[in-house]
Amino acid sequence: MIRLSDILERVKSYNPKADLELINRAYVYSGKAHAGHVRMSGEPYLIHPLEVAGILSEMKMDVTTIVVGLLHDTIEDTDITHEEILGHFGDEVAFLVDGLTKISRLEFETTRHAQAENLRRMIISMAQDIRVIMIKLADRLHNMRTLEHLKPEKRIKVARETMDIYAPLANRLGISWIQSELEDLAFRYIHPEAFHSLQEKVSAKRSEYDAYIGEVLKVLDKALADNGLKGEVTGRVKHLYSIYNKMKIQDLPFEQIYDLIAFRIIVDSVRDCYGVLGIIHSLFRPVPGRFKDYIGVPKSNRYQSLHTTVIGPFRERMEVQIRTREMHLTAEDGIAAHWRYKEGSKTLPEEDIKRFSWFKQILDELKEVEDPRELMETVRTDLFPNDVYVFTPKGEVREFPKGATPIDFAYSIHTDVGHHCVGAKVNGRMVPLRYRLKNGDMVEIITSKGHRPSKDWLKIAFTNSAKSKIRSFIKREERERSMKIGEELLDKELRKMGTSLKKTIKTEGFQKAATTFGFHRVEDLIATVGFGKYSPRQVLSRLFPAEDVDTKLGYRGEAREAVRKARSKAKKDGILVDGVDDLMVRFAHCCNPLPGDDVVGIITRGRGISVHTVDCPNVEAERYDPDRLVDINWDSKVKVPRTVRIKVSSEDKKGILAEMTAVISARNINISHADITTTSDNRAVNFFEVDVEDLEQLQDLIKALSGVQGVISVERLKTQ
Ligand code: MN
Numbered sequence: 001m002i003r004l005s006d007i008l009e010r011v012k013s014y015n016p017k018a019d020l021e022l023i024n025r026a027y028v029y030s031g032k033a034h035a036g037h038v039r040m041s042g043e044p045y046l047i048h049p050l051e052v053a054g055i056l057s058e059m060k061m062d063v064t065t066i067v068v069g070l071l072h073d074t075i076e077d078t079d080i081t082h083e084e085i086l087g088h089f090g091d092e093v094a095f096l097v098d099g100l101t102k103i104s105r106l107e108f109e110t111t112r113h114a115q116a117e118n119l120r121r122m123i124i125s126m127a128q129d130i131r132v133i134m135i136k137l138a139d140r141l142h143n144m145r146t147l148e149h150l151k152p153e154k155r156i157k158v159a160r161e162t163m164d165i166y167a168p169l170a171n172r173l174g175i176s177w178i179q180s181e182l183e184d185l186a187f188r189y190i191h192p193e194a195f196h197s198l199q200e201k202v203s204a205k206r207s208e209y210d211a212y213i214g215e216v217l218k219v220l221d222k223a224l225a226d227n228g229l230k231g232e233v234t235g236r237v238k239h240l241y242s243i244y245n246k247m248k249i250q251d252l253p254f255e256q257i258y259d260l261i262a263f264r265i266i267v268d269s270v271r272d273c274y275g276v277l278g279i280i281h282s283l284f285r286p287v288p289g290r291f292k293d294y295i296g297v298p299k300s301n302r303y304q305s306l307h308t309t310v311i312g313p314f315r316e317r318m319e320v321q322i323r324t325r326e327m328h329l330t331a332e333d334g335i336a337a338h339w340r341y342k343e344g345s346k347t348l349p350e351e352d353i354k355r356f357s358w359f360k361q362i363l364d365e366l367k368e369v370e371d372p373r374e375l376m377e378t379v380r381t382d383l384f385p386n387d388v389y390v391f392t393p394k395g396e397v398r399e400f401p402k403g404a405t406p407i408d409f410a411y412s413i414h415t416d417v418g419h420h421c422v423g424a425k426v427n428g429r430m431v432p433l434r435y436r437l438k439n440g441d442m443v444e445i446i447t448s449k450g451h452r453p454s455k456d457w458l459k460i461a462f463t464n465s466a467k468s469k470i471r472s473f474i475k476r477e478e479r480e481r482s483m484k485i486g487e488e489l490l491d492k493e494l495r496k497m498g499t500s501l502k503k504t505i506k507t508e509g510f511q512k513a514a515t516t517f518g519f520h521r522v523e524d525l526i527a528t529v530g531f532g533k534y535s536p537r538q539v540l541s542r543l544f545p546a547e548d549v550d551t552k553l554g555y556r557g558e559a560r561e562a563v564r565k566a567r568s569k570a571k572k573d574g575i576l577v578d579g580v581d582d583l584m585v586r587f588a589h590c591c592n593p594l595p596g597d598d599v600v601g602i603i604t605r606g607r608g609i610s611v612h613t614v615d616c617p618n619v620e621a622e623r624y625d626p627d628r629l630v631d632i633n634w635d636s637k638v639k640v641p642r643t644v645r646i647k648v649s650s651e652d653k654k655g656i657l658a659e660m661t662a663v664i665s666a667r668n669i670n671i672s673h674a675d676i677t678t679t680s681d682n683r684a685v686n687f688f689e690v691d692v693e694d695l696e697q698l699q700d701l702i703k704a705l706s707g708v709q710g711v712i713s714v715e716r717l718k719t720q
Pocket of ligand 1: 048072073139
């Protein structure tokens, strides 16, 4: 157990001018506040804030932060108020304690929403004062160290949250020692069996590893000395969770993981880093593809180092990291290392914020995202440490999470580049849009003005910023489409009532109707009609007496009636299928209608009108909701070939297939697919997929095929 004097001594060692009296005062105050409280372990509660302050002193934090570490649970767990803290310790401390209280208030709620909100607050308060997150990490670290005292279900929940949020956060802030410890602690509770078996295996080999490390250190020391270079060489076994991860990613048993020991060489200058690298590579054969220059291209958390894997003195693979002392400090303490030199400044300087650009990006995204699930996803994937670095054609470096595709790249350039992206070249070669970007790729985006994103892109895009841009585009487009359909449907019905949408829309009655449906703006009501949520009839019944609506609109109740209307040749008020923006209509796959077929439209929710043949079973199924059926017409001026399947039963006789295809080709009809099977009774069943312009052309083709000698029957297949 840590004592206050240990903390004071440590603070004094890195900050000789520190106001130790203030820390002492906070300790006494916290002790009084928590007096009589005990932790789940049975120990006095004060131990917890003391340990948290201890961790913060290990992070070499400033006095204010240590003080807040001691006080962080007072408002939450005792009678102490914000005002009292303010009175005793000033507004900086009070603000920080407040921030931590807000975060912890949400911590123990179980809903996803609460967790997301918790995270949002944490990140927002982090933006105001980065120390909030340092204290939060120290708090979580101590809670994880003492997790065994909680109930088993609770342990797993806290461990998961740690693995999902806090460890990646520590990573993103570059505080690697906290990250490793949090990961190993969480690992122990999430996968206890894997943890213990791995721990056993590693400790069984401990002395072997130590001997090996000792031998390699001698070799490396000598190599440096022989070349007149100074450097501090160390070797260590990696932390358990990272070994476990390697086993999982490489799908290998423990015995075959070669790089669980890492060697590190710390030198004085960047030039020496490359000098040492040269020596290592001249003595030991480098493993191709394993050299990474994070000095030239630092990671987004500012991590810098050279990494290489070589075939070592015992013919084993050996990983070596080479860095300067300053880089080492950043690697271990991350943002804390940088921050602590700016004693007295609350937030990070602009320049540092820029370097931690992921952080600003998250903040921007948080402002946009409302759905808690989406928010969690945003933070989770954005915090995830696996990055890839790619180049623009101009040679600029861009950073993406592993899994990003050219679409993500396109959106990172500009929203419009994303929207209009039709293809991509990587290192000069065309790649599919689902291509996963790799480190060092040079990416070039090909755009086309008329192009726009589709829903499928949501599956291809990986980053949340690209996804939210695609989503908002689709939403906007859906809304426009719904508006158009809504206007058209309402206008059609209003005309039956002897008026029009144009005349009605500005009236007070219409505005009132919108209000009764719960909308502020009439446009929203119209869009909802187009979306298929409310029918024009429902809207009209708020504008006119019910009897009038029933007599004038007249068709209530039976789909048959709508279908009959669709069949009848008087379709003057129908929508021209090919005449309207093709965004609004889609051809149903269930019946695959062809120009010339009798068709009817069904308003689908959010996806415009789907066109079915009148005898399609799905139209029958809609009969209980006839308001969703709309009359539609083919626009005879436009000819767009559509694919139709036909089935030809024939005798299995030589040359008949050639004859059939000749008949099809003679009509200038394209065959996109053919499939022939013969049956035991000397018959053949031929399936053709042909592109025809309309029903007339299809009927002509069917007639011609029926005329081929040996053909028994020809049938159009409606399903695809
Ligand atoms: Mn706490």
